[in-house]
Amino acid sequence: MQKITIHDIAKSLKIDSSTVSRALNDSDRVTAKTKEKVIQKAEELGYRRNILAANLRKQQSMIIGVVVPKISGNFFSNVISGVEEVASENGYHVFIAQSLEELEREKKSLDNLVAYQVDGILASISMETKNGRHFSVLGRNKMPLVFFDRYLCGDENTAVSINDEESAYNATKHLIDSGCTKIAHLAGKQNIKIYTDRLNGYKRALQEANIDVLNQHIITSPLLENDGFQKIQPIADKIDAVFSSNDHAAIGAMKYLKSIGKSIPNDISIIGFSNEPISEYTEPTLSTIDQSSIEMGRKACQLLLDRIKNYETHLNEKIMLPSSLILRGSTKGLKN
Amino acid sequence: MQKITIHDIAKSLKIDSSTVSRALNDSDRVTAKTKEKVIQKAEELGYRRNILAANLRKQQSMIIGVVVPKISGNFFSNVISGVEEVASENGYHVFIAQSLEELEREKKSLDNLVAYQVDGILASISMETKNGRHFSVLGRNKMPLVFFDRYLCGDENTAVSINDEESAYNATKHLIDSGCTKIAHLAGKQNIKIYTDRLNGYKRALQEANIDVLNQHIITSPLLENDGFQKIQPIADKIDAVFSSNDHAAIGAMKYLKSIGKSIPNDISIIGFSNEPISEYTEPTLSTIDQSSIEMGRKACQLLLDRIKNYETHLNEKIMLPSSLILRGSTKGLKN
DNA sequence: TTGTATGCGTTATCAC
DNA sequence: GTGATAACGCATACAA
Numbered sequence: 287m288q289k290i291t292i293h294d295i296a297k298s299l300k301i302d303s304s305t306v307s308r309a310l311n312d313s314d315r316v317t318a319k320t321k322e323k324v325i326q327k328a329e330e331l332g333y334r335r336n337i338l339a340a341n342l343r344k345q346q347s348m349i350i351g352v353v354v355p356k357i358s359g360n361f362f363s364n365v366i367s368g369v370e371e372v373a374s375e376n377g378y379h380v381f382i383a384q385s386l387e388e389l390e391r392e393k394k395s396l397d398n399l400v401a402y403q404v405d406g407i408l409a410s411i412s413m414e415t416k417n418g419r420h421f422s423v424l425g426r427n428k429m430p431l432v433f434f435d436r437y438l439c440g441d442e443n444t445a446v447s448i449n450d451e452e453s454a455y456n457a458t459k460h461l462i463d464s465g466c467t468k469i470a471h472l473a474g475k476q477n478i479k480i481y482t483d484r485l486n487g488y489k490r491a492l493q494e495a496n497i498d499v500l501n502q503h504i505i506t507s508p509l510l511e512n513d514g515f516q517k518i519q520p521i522a523d524k525i526d527a528v529f530s531s532n533d534h535a536a537i538g539a540m541k542y543l544k545s546i547g548k549s550i551p552n553d554i555s556i557i558g559f560s561n562e563p564i565s566e567y568t569e570p571t572l573s574t575i576d577q578s579s580i581e582m583g584r585k586a587c588q589l590l591l592d593r594i595k596n597y598e599t600h601l602n603e604k605i606m607l608p609s610s611l612i613l614r615g616s617t618k619g620l621k622n
Numbered sequence: 623m624q625k626i627t628i629h630d631i632a633k634s635l636k637i638d639s640s641t642v643s644r645a646l647n648d649s650d651r652v653t654a655k656t657k658e659k660v661i662q663k664a665e666e667l668g669y670r671r672n673i674l675a676a677n678l679r680k681q682q683s684m685i686i687g688v689v690v691p692k693i694s695g696n697f698f699s700n701v702i703s704g705v706e707e708v709a710s711e712n713g714y715h716v717f718i719a720q721s722l723e724e725l726e727r728e729k730k731s732l733d734n735l736v737a738y739q740v741d742g743i744l745a746s747i748s749m750e751t752k753n754g755r756h757f758s759v760l761g762r763n764k765m766p767l768v769f770f771d772r773y774l775c776g777d778e779n780t781a782v783s784i785n786d787e788e789s790a791y792n793a794t795k796h797l798i799d800s801g802c803t804k805i806a807h808l809a810g811k812q813n814i815k816i817y818t819d820r821l822n823g824y825k826r827a828l829q830e831a832n833i834d835v836l837n838q839h840i841i842t843s844p845l846l847e848n849d850g851f852q853k854i855q856p857i858a859d860k861i862d863a864v865f866s867s868n869d870h871a872a873i874g875a876m877k878y879l880k881s882i883g884k885s886i887p888n889d890i891s892i893i894g895f896s897n898e899p900i901s902e903y904t905e906p907t908l909s910t911i912d913q914s915s916i917e918m919g920r921k922a923c924q925l926l927l928d929r930i931k932n933y934e935t936h937l938n939e940k941i942m943l944p945s946s947l948i949l950r951g952s953t954k955g956l957k958n
Numbered sequence: 959t960t961g962t963a964t965g966c967g968t969t970a971t972c973a974c
Numbered sequence: 975g976t977g978a979t980a981a982c983g984c985a986t987a988c989a990a
Contacts, residue, residue: 291966292968303967305975305976307968316976336737338674338967339967342675342966342983342984344968402673403674423670627983628983628985639984653960674982677966678968678983680984680986
């Protein structure tokens with residue numbers, strides 16, 4: 287069984303394949319009657335257009351490449367949903383590559399996406415990524431690139447994220463306003479911009495309230511649940527609140543604190559980050575920060591589409607999406 | 623800035639592009655010296671191979687298409703991880719398309735994957751899918767297809783899933799063995815094979831224990847959390863156990879039952895299905911069935927790769943992967 | 959071992 | 975409005 291091509295349709299209709307091509311592309315330089323005949327014959331023969339060939343000729347793939355640490359996990363899969371939504375509205379397809387938090391895989395993913403002639407790339411860097419050297423290939427080939435969430439600083443980079451500094455500031459301020467003064471911060475790896483921003487927001491809130499920023503209150507880790515569980519132990523008796531840079535570590539900390547008899551939020555308040563679905567199921571439910579992930583995907587994709595049309599647009603533009611503090615059971619009501 | 627092709631390398635080296643092509647493909651019909659020169663020049667010019675063009679020529683894309691209801695959610699993203707693992711080990715790439723549980727999108731996804739000349743397709747059908755008519759296009763074009771999890775019956779279909787009937791039987795039997803006799807079943811839409819299988823396993827366990835299968839104990843729904851919450855209400859006082867075809871509905875039921883003062887598992891035991899991450903965070907933690915999702919992805923991809931090599935292999939093969947009953951806090955210890 | 963010629967399926971640029 | 979022809983970038987059968 288051979289693949290049907292426009293030539294088969296042409297032959298069977300005794301017209302030229304270029305006419306068939308035009309008909310299938312709904313060109314206005316072909317009679318309505320011819321169009322109809324072609325379309326019907328195409329249907330009859332079970333013709334499927336070979337997009338690869340078309341793209342080779344048109345020098346564009348209509349594919350957007352997305353490099354993410356991993357697709358599992360609520361946040362990234364939501365972002366991808368947003369990307370896909372905008373992409374498909376505009377006739378684009380999405381090619382997903384996972385770095386699995388490894389620099390080597392990130393490099394290879396980029397190479398592959400380039401080799402597949404994607405028209406542009408969306409990326410959120412891995413935990414191991416320290417600089418953007420491997421992204422410069424894209425720049426050299428004028429391949430548009432837009433970062434989202436975990437972005438690399440750099441003059442020419444386009445990025446969409448939330449205002450991490452402010453979100454962290456708001457969360458910490460809320461803890462302070464509700465009466466907490468000894469607030470620990472579970473921080474992420476500081477090579478990642480969003481985590482330094484969150485740390486900075488935390489510090490600013492403390493400073494504004496004239497609370498000393500204590501080194502022993504700031505604990506950096508990969509933010510796995512177990513990190514939260516372990517790292518909070520030495521200071522468990524000296525704090526009245528925890529602000530964590532993600533929900534997993536927050537939940538780990540909550541588990542440990544509950545295990546030693548602390549009452550959440552009466553003894554210790556906790557705020558996480560990311561609004562993972564599990565945060566609604568912990569006991570008590572976890573206050574956290576929602577990052578409007580779907581909207582982030584939409585926006586990033588929109589910017590990328592703009593840059594595919596015109597490479598120079600949005601250069602050095604950093605978009606901050608609004609985030610929202612979601613108050614649940616792990617924080618006290620405001621003191622008044 | 624132009625894209626670099628093998629012709630550019632050839633010109634700059636004053637050799638023919640076919641030699642360049644061979645060199646880059648590590649053909650043994652080219653001198654080691656030439657190879658070296660070519661590879662070095664390629665590096666120097668920043669050459670990136672155009673896989674699309676190569677694939678067009680070779681009549682294969684090295685792409686595997688995956689159609690899933692949605693990539694968010696633990697189960698499917700795990701399956702995809704497994705698929706990607708095996709695919710990339712074999713030089714293949716994965717193109718993901720979401721049906722979002724809509725039949726129309728599923729059709730369109732298939733069409734698109736075919737148009738992109740994927741070498742084979744992995745699919746798990748949407749909730750709306752009632753028959754495989756739109757999959758027959760693939761068969762006509764000898765495009766290999768392997769179903770996973772939610773598969774369509776049919777003589778020639780290849781599928782990988784767990785033994786849903788047996789898993790459900792085991793779960794129900796466990797409830798019976800622990801002393802429960804009035805066991806409700808939150809069932810999924812019965813057009814999906816795995817949900818009828820689970821219902822059948824439930825029934826078989828009851829029958830073997832000489833417990834009557836009561837219609838009012840079997841409640842069919844889309845299995846959202848709220849479905850569990852709502853649908854369990856009329857029978858809440860007449861049951862001592864719930865076996866749900868997924869974790870979300872089980873959690874909904876748990877929420878309602880707790881809200882009316884039932885003690886879990888003392889008054890009512892609950893078992894879910896799928897081992898979603900949240901099942902570890904409910905209070906009490908939820909007993910459930912693990913579907914070895916990553917392994918399912920690996921296996922399905924392996925079968926597909928076999929079928930890409932030889933279309934006739936694994937025809938009409940249904941592989942059942944082992945599943946395991948995970949006992950947590952929502953079920954009682956065995957009665958002895 | 960290397961070069962020549964051709965084609966994968968499509969679209970764009972010409973003529974007519 | 976339609977047909978002929980070339981080209982996209984690469985790989986391969988064949989010739990040298």
